Amino acid sequence: MSAETIEGTGLSPAGYGIAELLYLLGCYDTASTRKSADALMLQWPSSSDDLRVAGTSSLLARQQLKVEGDELVPTGLALAIAYALGNATRWTSASFLSDDAPQAAVFIHAPDLAAFLQPRGLGGWFAQVQMASHGVAGTLVQLAAEHCSQATNAKVVLSSTVDGSLARNVILRASGDRWEAALSRGDERAVPLGGTLSLAEVESLLNEQLLG
Numbered sequence: 001m002s003a004e005t006i007e008g009t010g011l012s013p014a015g016y017g018i019a020e021l022l023y024l025l026g027c028y029d030t031a032s033t034r035k036s037a038d039a040l041m042l043q044w045p046s047s048s049d050d051l052r053v054a055g056t057s058s059l060l061a062r063q064q065l066k067v068e069g070d071e072l073v074p075t076g077l078a079l080a081i082a083y084a085l086g087n088a089t090r091w092t093s094a095s096f097l098s099d100d101a102p103q104a105a106v107f108i109h110a111p112d113l114a115a116f117l118q119p120r121g122l123g124g125w126f127a128q129v130q131m132a133s134h135g136v137a138g139t140l141v142q143l144a145a146e147h148c149s150q151a152t153n154a155k156v157v158l159s160s161t162v163d164g165s166l167a168r169n170v171i172l173r174a175s176g177d178r179w180e181a182a183l184s185r186g187d188e189r190a191v192p193l194g195g196t197l198s199l200a201e202v203e204s205l206l207n208e209q210l211l212g
Contacts, residue, residue, distance in 0.1 A: 013128035014062075014077050021125060022046045023055030024078060028086025031163070032110075036085040039093065039106050040117065040125070080129040084108045084115035092160040092210070094140065098151030105143070107136055137206040141199055148174035160210045170210050172202065183209055 016024075025037055025044045037044035046052060056072065059065040064078035074082045090109035095102060108115045114136050118126045130139065144156040155173040166186035173180045178196035197205065 011077050011080060011129050013126065015120060016081070016125050016127055017055075017058065018042065018123035019051045019055035020058050020078075021055075021081075022051055023059060024074065024082040025085050026052070027074060027082040030086050032088040033086045035091060035163070036088050036108050039091045039108065077127065077129060080113060081115050081127055084110040084113060084129070087111060090160060090162045090211070092136065092140075092158065094143065095157040095159075096143070096147040096151070096154070097157065098147070098154040100151050103147070107140075109136065135203075135207075137203045137211055140206055140210075141203045144172050144202075145174075145199065148172075158206070158210055168210050170206060181205060 021040065021042060022044060025033055025042065026046075034044065056065070059074070059078055060072070064074060064076050065072045066075045067073075073079075085108060087110040088108045089111065090107075092107040092109065094105045094107070096104065103118070105116060105118045108117070109132075111132075113129055113131050116128050116130065116139070120126055130136070140158060147156060148154040155171060158170045158172070159167045160169075161167045169184045169186075169190060171182040171184075171190050175196050178198065179202050180192065180196055181202065182190035182192040184190040193205075
């Protein structure tokens, strides 16, 4: 599976149920798969035959599995999600906090692409994929700006890990048309940066301190 193969498939955003995601996690048996399951708070490998059958039949019905010889192979967005889950090198969580109900999202970074997943009700997830050339930092900035423009007393907590390293954390809060930021590693107390940042400066900060 390659980036060229994935770019040639349909990558329109879609929703996935827990059984479907467990099936896609099962496409690879790697350390990355296990860390991706942890990032999504899914118990993997699943011991439930019913869930495996449900995931298979659902993806087949949605034409996101195809038959190749004697095997079933993911296609379209499911192909990209399976590739990301099994080949990830970084995991970034985003918590969107406010006086309203909190929201969350997970970026799963693999070579050449990132899968973006947001939890929905009843164990479902909304999923989309962006090729690495689009830049995750820019997407995170856009999501933070949308959240802080719509919510009361809003802030965004971003945490990114690679294998064997402490999490890098960035906390963002809007200050008028500027941004306040604080940084930490692991469980350390966040240290505020002096002054405020423009959106472009926030994107640079995320590239350097969170994703670099």
